[in-house]
Amino acid sequence: MLTMNDVLRARRVVAAHLPPTPSWSYPLLDEAAGRRLVVKHENAQPTGAFKVRGALNLLATLCDEVVTYSTGNHARAIAYAAREYGRKATIVMPAGAAELKIRAVEALGANVVLHGANMAGAEAHAQTLPGRLVSPGDEPALVAGVATAYLELFERHPDLDTVVVPVGSGTGAAAACLVAAAVAPGCRVIGVQSAAAPAAHDSWRAGQCVRRDNRTRVDGLATGRGFDGPQAVLREHLADFVLVADDDIDRARRLLALRACTQAEGAGAAGLAAVLARPDLMGSAVGVVVTGANATELELAR
Numbered sequence: 555m556l557t558m559n560d561v562l563r564a565r566r567v568v569a570a571h572l573p574p575t576p577s578w579s580y581p582l583l584d585e586a587a588g589r590r591l592v593v594k595h596e597n598a599q600p601t602g603a604f605k606v607r608g609a610l611n612l613l614a615t616l617c618d619e620v621v622t623y624s625t626g627n628h629a630r631a632i633a634y635a636a637r638e639y640g641r642k643a644t645i646v647m648p649a650g651a652a653e654l655k656i657r658a659v660e661a662l663g664a665n666v667v668l669h670g671a672n673m674a675g676a677e678a679h680a681q682t683l684p685g686r687l688v689s690p691g692d693e694p695a696l697v698a699g700v701a702t703a704y705l706e707l708f709e710r711h712p713d714l715d716t717v718v719v720p721v722g723s724g725t726g727a728a729a730a731c732l733v734a735a736a737v738a739p740g741c742r743v744i745g746v747q748s749a750a751a752p753a754a755h756d757s758w759r760a761g762q763c764v765r766r767d768n769r770t771r772v773d774g775l776a777t778g779r780g781f782d783g784p785q786a787v788l789r790e791h792l793a794d795f796v797l798v799a800d801d802d803i804d805r806a807r808r809l810l811a812l813r814a815c816t817q818a819e820g821a822g823a824a825g826l827a828a829v830l831a832r833p834d835l836m837g838s839a840v841g842v843v844v845t846g847a848n849a850t851e852l853e854l855a856r
């Protein structure tokens with residue numbers, strides 16, 4: 555089980571590579587939400603998403619070549635960290651992965667292998683390759699690294715009564731829960747997922763990991779199954795878990811662009827979508843974590 559010591563150690567590792575991300579309030583966004591929001595800009599990371607924090611922390615402790623599987627932000631995070639440490643990384647992506655996402659990973663110097671029709675196929679192939687296999691969801695060092703974002707948020711805004719975290723595998727929400735319990739125990743952490751890919755949500759409600767179909771357009775939230783490590787933390791600490799429609803997420807992306815001068819991918823806007831969909835669950839000072847910026851051309855056009 556992770557402790558705050560792991561998070562504080564991770565902060566030293568991460569801070570050697572990344573400055574803290576900003577967190578701002580925007581009056582027109584507050585007006586739309588009917589309360590004070592603090593937007594935490596993990597979309598301002600060099601890879602466009604918070605996952606780079608976890609990757610930097612995990613790879614600091616590994617000395618061999620790493621192998622992982624991902625379609626997007628996890629791939630880019632591992633590739634970025636491998637480059638920082640001068641380490642080799644191989645990323646298996648499903649054969650249909652978006653061209654620009656493949657190129658973003660290759661441009662960081664990682665080796666991309668296209669294999670399988672979906673994430674399960676890519677995962678199965680990654681298991682056959684040499685090197686240390688990195689699971690996107692079941693690595694405590696990833697959670698400790700990601701937790702540094704919440705330490706920054708609570709130190710700057712100790713008055714938050716709610717924080718809303720988009721959930722895929724659940725590392726981000728688990729990290730938020732651990733840090734809130736230690737430094738902001740009055741703050742409720744609420745998870746959000748797309749109703750069209752509810753595996754983590756349903757796992758949390760069921761009290762055990764379940765599998766669900768992915769029918770969402772929102773990449774970062776579509777994992778297909780619950781992950782044991784994060785779910786154990788969520789079962790203990792998460793205050794609530796909201797499902798939103800993909801259309802709600804698109805509206806939230808639009809609001810962030812127009813009222814908070816910021817670009818979010820679908821997953822990055824899910825927190826705001828949850829605030830707008832379920833105001834009854836939210837307090838008067840709400841942290842909204844914009845987890846990522848990497849919208850596809852199609853998403854931006856919509």
Ligand SMILES: *Cc1c(COP(=O)(O)O)cnc(C)c1O
Nearest residue numbers: 722723724725726774821845846
């Ligand atoms: C990965 C990701 C998420 C989900 O995070 P988990 O730690 O897998 O729950 C949310 N938003 C973005 C932008 C992501 O890349």
